[in-house]
Amino acid sequence: xxRCFFIVICLLIFSGxxxxxxxxxxxxxxxxxxxxxxxxxxxxxxxxxxxxxAKDYLKNIEDITAIQAVNTNxxxxxxxxxxxxKRFELETKRKELVKQLKETFPHLxxxxxxxxxxxxxxxxxxQALQQNQLSKTELEKKIKExxxxxxxxx
Amino acid sequence: MTNKENLSPEAQEYQAFQQQRExxxxxxxxxxxxxxxxxxxxxxGQVIATLYIYFFPFTERTAGNPTxxxxxxITMILTGFGIYDRLGxxxxxxxxxxxxxxxxxxxxxxxxxxxxxFILGVGTNMLKLAGPVIVYGVFSAFIxxxxxxxxxxxxxx
Numbered sequence: 001x002x003r004c005f006f007i008v009i010c011l012l013i014f015s016g017x018x019x020x021x022x023x024x025x026x027x028x029x030x031x032x033x034x035x036x037x038x039x040x041x042x043x044x045x046x047x048x049x050x051x052x053x054a055k056d057y058l059k060n061i062e063d064i065t066a067i068q069a070v071n072t073n074x075x076x077x078x079x080x081x082x083x084x085x086k087r088f089e090l091e092t093k094r095k096e097l098v099k100q101l102k103e104t105f106p107h108l109x110x111x112x113x114x115x116x117x118x119x120x121x122x123x124x125x126x127q128a129l130q131q132n133q134l135s136k137t138e139l140e141k142k143i144k145e146x147x148x149x150x151x152x153x154x
Numbered sequence: 155m156t157n158k159e160n161l162s163p164e165a166q167e168y169q170a171f172q173q174q175r176e177x178x179x180x181x182x183x184x185x186x187x188x189x190x191x192x193x194x195x196x197x198x199g200q201v202i203a204t205l206y207i208y209f210f211p212f213t214e215r216t217a218g219n220p221t222x223x224x225x226x227x228i229t230m231i232l233t234g235f236g237i238y239d240r241l242g243x244x245x246x247x248x249x250x251x252x253x254x255x256x257x258x259x260x261x262x263x264x265x266x267x268x269x270x271x272f273i274l275g276v277g278t279n280m281l282k283l284a285g286p287v288i289v290y291g292v293f294s295a296f297i298x299x300x301x302x303x304x305x306x307x308x309x310x311x
Contacts, residue, residue, distance in 0.1 A: 002182060002183070006186070009186065115214045115215065116204075116207050116214050117207045117211075117212065117214060118213065120207075120208065149213060152213060153215070153216075
């Protein structure tokens with residue numbers, strides 16, 4: 001009886017760690033990787049072409065599930081979310097990505113974060129940009145604030 | 155521990171008798187209880203950390219401090235009302251390992267020795283149980299740091 005109970009508990013625990021396929025069929029029935037991202041306007045108030053390019057570049061990389069990116073004239077802030085079971089490799093992956101992105105955008109100061117707080121804040125900035133609620137100075141101020149927050153130590 | 159061969163036959167007989175009569179510890183069940191209760195405490199901690207991240211300017215890295223402060227505060231109230239003791243009796247190590255166990259050790263001895271005065275009672279006895287935790291915590295941290303340094307310097311990791 002007790003052994004049965006133990007086995008059931010073990011099964012419950014291990015079945016929770018099953019990996020589900022992260023692909024969804026698109027309209028044409030093809031399987032495509034499902035990455036959560038929003039393309040931003042290239043018009044106002046600061047051209048977001050670089051951020052969009054970074055998203056295009058990152059969405060082809062394995063294990064990334066969501067990308068947020070916003071750029072100012074000289075800085076770019078990117079946050080990524082990766083597959084939950086790959087989080088053990090988070091540190092090495094982030095370093096690798098920072099290196100690649102710095103090579104791709106040599107004229108920008110690229111900052112990559114995987115922190116949940118920065119992800120939330122950057123999502124809000126993206127939404128505000130989509131709805132044209134941010135001016136150029138506000139955006140620059142916000143990005144600077146986020147960078148300071150991300151670098152904060154305990 | 156004394157060797158069995160050195161004991162008199164009566165003593166050996168008694169030992170066999172008492173082993174037979176002794177209530178067996180339900181080790182597996184105890185482990186399960188500790189796992190579930192300890193896991194629940196950690197889960198509550200995670201919820202608190204997530205709340206700090208969502209509603210206050212804390213990042214994943216900085217949210218740890220206010221979270222343990224909150225858990226310690228909750229434990230303080232639960233210990234004061236005597237609820238944490240019962241939980242500890244039920245779950246054993248499950249309530250001792252998280253930061254709440256440490257808080258309980260400090261607060262319960264502070265309450266216990268209150269009658270002996272604030273300096274010689276509370277002051278001297280507060281860290282009686284928590285002291286070893288700090289000593290061995292610091293000591294094991296030192297050993298681990300030493301191993302890591304050696305591995306990095308000579309092992310090339």
